[in-house]
Amino acid sequence: MIYSRASGVLLHPTSLPGPYGIGDLGPSAYRWVDFLSESKCKLWQVLPLGPTGYGDSPYQCFSAFAGNPFLISPEMLIDDQLLLQADLKELPVFSTDRVDYGEIFSWKPGLLDTAYLHFEQNGSDSLRGEFSTFCNSNASWLDDFTLFMALKDAHEGRSWGKWETGLRSRKPANLIDARKNLAAEISRHAFRQWLFFRQWHKLREYAHQKGLKIIGDIPIFVAYDSADAWSNPELFYFDGSGKPTVVAGVPPDYFSPTGQLWGNPLYRWDIHKASGYRWWIDRFGATLGLVDYVRLDHFRGFAGYWEVPGNGKTAENGRWVPGPGADFMNAIQAAFGDLPILAEDLGEITPDVIELRDSFNLPGMKILQFGFSGPDNPFLPHNFPKDSVVYTGSHDNDTALGWYATAPEHEKIFYRRYFGRSGDDFAGDLIRAAWSSVAVMAIAPMQDILRLNTEARMNFPGKETGNWMWRMPENAMSQEIKRWLLELNYLYQR
Numbered sequence: 001m002i003y004s005r006a007s008g009v010l011l012h013p014t015s016l017p018g019p020y021g022i023g024d025l026g027p028s029a030y031r032w033v034d035f036l037s038e039s040k041c042k043l044w045q046v047l048p049l050g051p052t053g054y055g056d057s058p059y060q061c062f063s064a065f066a067g068n069p070f071l072i073s074p075e076m077l078i079d080d081q082l083l084l085q086a087d088l089k090e091l092p093v094f095s096t097d098r099v100d101y102g103e104i105f106s107w108k109p110g111l112l113d114t115a116y117l118h119f120e121q122n123g124s125d126s127l128r129g130e131f132s133t134f135c136n137s138n139a140s141w142l143d144d145f146t147l148f149m150a151l152k153d154a155h156e157g158r159s160w161g162k163w164e165t166g167l168r169s170r171k172p173a174n175l176i177d178a179r180k181n182l183a184a185e186i187s188r189h190a191f192r193q194w195l196f197f198r199q200w201h202k203l204r205e206y207a208h209q210k211g212l213k214i215i216g217d218i219p220i221f222v223a224y225d226s227a228d229a230w231s232n233p234e235l236f237y238f239d240g241s242g243k244p245t246v247v248a249g250v251p252p253d254y255f256s257p258t259g260q261l262w263g264n265p266l267y268r269w270d271i272h273k274a275s276g277y278r279w280w281i282d283r284f285g286a287t288l289g290l291v292d293y294v295r296l297d298h299f300r301g302f303a304g305y306w307e308v309p310g311n312g313k314t315a316e317n318g319r320w321v322p323g324p325g326a327d328f329m330n331a332i333q334a335a336f337g338d339l340p341i342l343a344e345d346l347g348e349i350t351p352d353v354i355e356l357r358d359s360f361n362l363p364g365m366k367i368l369q370f371g372f373s374g375p376d377n378p379f380l381p382h383n384f385p386k387d388s389v390v391y392t393g394s395h396d397n398d399t400a401l402g403w404y405a406t407a408p409e410h411e412k413i414f415y416r417r418y419f420g421r422s423g424d425d426f427a428g429d430l431i432r433a434a435w436s437s438v439a440v441m442a443i444a445p446m447q448d449i450l451r452l453n454t455e456a457r458m459n460f461p462g463k464e465t466g467n468w469m470w471r472m473p474e475n476a477m478s479q480e481i482k483r484w485l486l487e488l489n490y491l492y493q494r
Helices: 027-038 074-079 101-122 125-137 139-154 172-181 183-209 227-231 269-274 278-288 325-336 351-359 400-406 409-419 426-436 479-491
Strands: 006-010 043-045 213-218 246-250 260-265 293-296 304-309 319-322 341-343 364-367 388-391 441-445
Touching (some): 027 043, 027 183, 074 183, 101 125, 125 139, 139 172, 139 278, 278 293, 325 351, 409 426, 426 441
Parallel strands (some): 006 043, 213 293, 388 441
Antiparallel strands (some): 246 304
16 A cells, blocks of 8 residues: 555635635645644645636536646736736735635636736746747647637637537537637637646645645546547547437435436547547546545446436436446556555445455545444444545535534434534544544545534535635634644644
């Protein structure tokens, strides 16, 4: 196993404090790294870092390879002389506790275009050389992504499935014309990607200097409205007009009588296998260029996944289909050696999922909020295997305090019996239990460390809007919290 005993905090960069409406990769991110390092935490976990689309979900990105330009720090652009202080004088009045994506979408692209104009007019030879090198080094995905985004802009944001036939089906003549006619727009999108990667790599290098490793995230599926689906249609089940014939979801269960219809296009695993899983290997390589470990989302889908007809209104009329299994994992292992993967093995887990996870020595996830049904529950600390990663909750769960406020009374009673605690500090009890467990890694969302209620929840699965908005208060990285984490990391040798 390539993991060592460690603890960390789950906080997406959008949740960092700062004056520009959304957390970014600037000074606040460096203060965050300092806070983690001084607390002796060794891990920072983030959500997918790609450019978000409808619903603002980092699990529905316009690209599996690109970065989110809204994370670019204006202050760092001033440091690089790509913005002037005067460019920020018309700053909107942003909320400090929520991300207002509508305000961000209407303000920040203009600011990034101003930076591009400064770059075009006054950019140093050094920066120009960096930009050129970035574009050449990333051409395998950047060329399609920037054209895709430029075409989306030209089509007022409409999905590629609603573009004219020649562009939708990528007729060579139409693509040549589009690259010529949209050259300036393509260059602007490439510039934004360069800025994101430049700032992220500097931040990651700083984190490494402070003894931190970063856990990233690979969603199993990509969004239909993505450069990946548009530029690689042969890898998905699409009909002749580019519409999905089958889509992803999960079957009906106790929580959802009609299942969950995710709507993501499904992979033609036979085509991926014929290529030696080249697209997936490229995807893993790109992600591991940004982070140190990868949480592989919906891991059970690699053993078997729920396939729903493309015209389905719910996920009820689906079927289980075998995934690529060990053949896929062998290809990834051959490309990267020991796999720095955390398997998100939650949900309906069958023996084939467990076998796939264990045969590649991948730690699975344990969510303490799920644990209070009785002493044989696998999510209770005394039942953990050492090679697991324990969380108080994930980005999809309510906060610990929010859970406790609405939990069934019998689960609250079991919690109090199990821990011998009163419930006065439920979030703190869960964090201490995670840190003291045998699990090799222990992670808590920052919301739980701050003892916040449901209003700080990051995501509510099945709710289309109002998610991914929480931001950490400016004073959250306090000496008191730092000392508390430091004590836990000392006591439990994290």
